[in-house]
Amino acid sequence: MNIGEILKNLWNDSGYNLFGVGDGWKSLLMIIIALFFLYLGIKKKFEPLLLVGIAFGMLLTNLPGGEMYHPDMWTGADAVAGGVNYLDVLQHGGLLDILYIGVKTGVYPCLIFMGVGAMTDFGPMLSRPSSLILGAAAQGGIYLVFILAAATGAFTGGEAASISIIAGADGPTAIFLTKTLAPQLLAPIAVAAYSYMALIPLLQPPFMKMLTTKKERMTVMTATRKVSKKEKIIFPILVTIVVSLLLPSVAPLLGCLMFGNLLKECGVTERLSDTAQNALMNIVTLFLGISVGATAVGATFLTTKTLLIIVLGLAGFVLATICGLLIGKLLYVISKGKINPLIGSAGVSAVPMAARVSNTVGLQYNKGNYLLMHAMGPNVAGVIGSAVAAGFLLAVFGA
Amino acid sequence: MSGFILCALDKEAKLGVVDALLLAIIGIVIVFIVLIALMLLVSLVGKIFDGSEKLQKEHPEWGEKIASCKAKLMFWKKEKPEEAAPVEEAPKELAKGTCGELTLINCEERDAAMIMAIVADSLNTPLNELRFKSIKRVEE
Structure with a gap:
């Protein structure tokens, strides 16, 4: 072999050459999209903890010849027909294939929920139980998008269900549902869910102002009752039993959320609570981001379905906000002006962004009217609501 | 199901x-x-x-x-x-850099932390250079 042949082989094997072979141009386009997401995450700070990981996973998986992720192992004909061959994944898979096991088995979303539970204070919701109604109302967005997705005729039932959960504004729940019902759409759904969550401060205020009157926005909410420690300890146990018995499919997700919360509230497991909300959460976020990003392979990502998912996801966030606000207005009337309808939009479960938006809009119309703690009630109720909605969809399509 | x-x-x-x-x-x-x-x-x-x-x-x-x-x-x-x-409880070993134990009388930890922070700020002295022996809530 002469030097010329060596150089020729080196060129033929290089990723630069592979960009020009077959669907290689799609990989190039995906790398540009990944760089754009990195820009959004780093410069614009759009959900950077996850978006940076997702974008970098996207970059890695689209480097031709890297062989870090093999979609065929997960969504190929053999995997669909006979299930994923995990031994094959461990023996022949790339780094991202191995990390992806945590997504496919649903371990990462559950561990993330454990951390979320350890960081969540359900106190505001317990002190005003009617918050749960607002948390339920915002899930209307999920079902409206489900109808819209079915109406397009482009998606199967499982795909429509997975797309609809974007409206729940809850990344782990979206991933948990999609990995079971439509794993081939995991990347666009995860990217849409996290991107729109980051855009909540821009998406919600116009609709909040459009659907409420100035008088309603200026409503000052009174302080609620003090919640005892015992109540906070009983709550996660109660929710786990009540909801998991009704919708067993959501038990892993909700169970982990409530377990994390119990670690926080019981007062005797401070070290575990600290680990769940810091070290464990950070490690799982790293793995989740990069392995979800890895599923965004050019050949399957650059389709009209992805565009439809982006549009439907946006519609879902808007519809969820509108549903929450409308029920918020209803509670304003029922409570004779004691509940500010702006907290209704916090029913979407993007914690704590949606609650912060309610607070910010409230402050614009009445300085000194801090709605944050009142909005946290519907906000955390939304997390439970979206998990219940996901449980229902899993029960229907997941068998 | x-x-x-x-x-x-x-x-x-x-x-x-x-x-x-x-x-x-x-x-x-x-x-x-x-x-x-x-x-x-x-x-x-x-x-x-x-x-x-x-x-x-x-x-x-x-x-x-x-x-x-x-x-x-x-x-x-x-x-x-x-x-x-x-x-008899064995005396607890103090962590390095600590200024000893603080006794709280009818005062929650959160309030005590806030009081100590305010004192440190008003004296313009780092908190680790101050020593608080006890904080007691005065009932009016």
């Missing part, structure tokens, strides 16, 4: 709008039922705790009776706390 759903749908089949509408209605109704049930349970638990606190305030003598009942139970279990040999 949930007890609510009698038959699971094929996730690979396309769904008609009418079917989707029907499923959406059932879905949102279930979400509301579950969360309203939780709301009622949370309200109930809250009322029970509020009620017991109120009762304790209205009838402080009941607290004493409960305490005496507990003492009797301890007697039957032969675990009389007053007869237990006092155990």
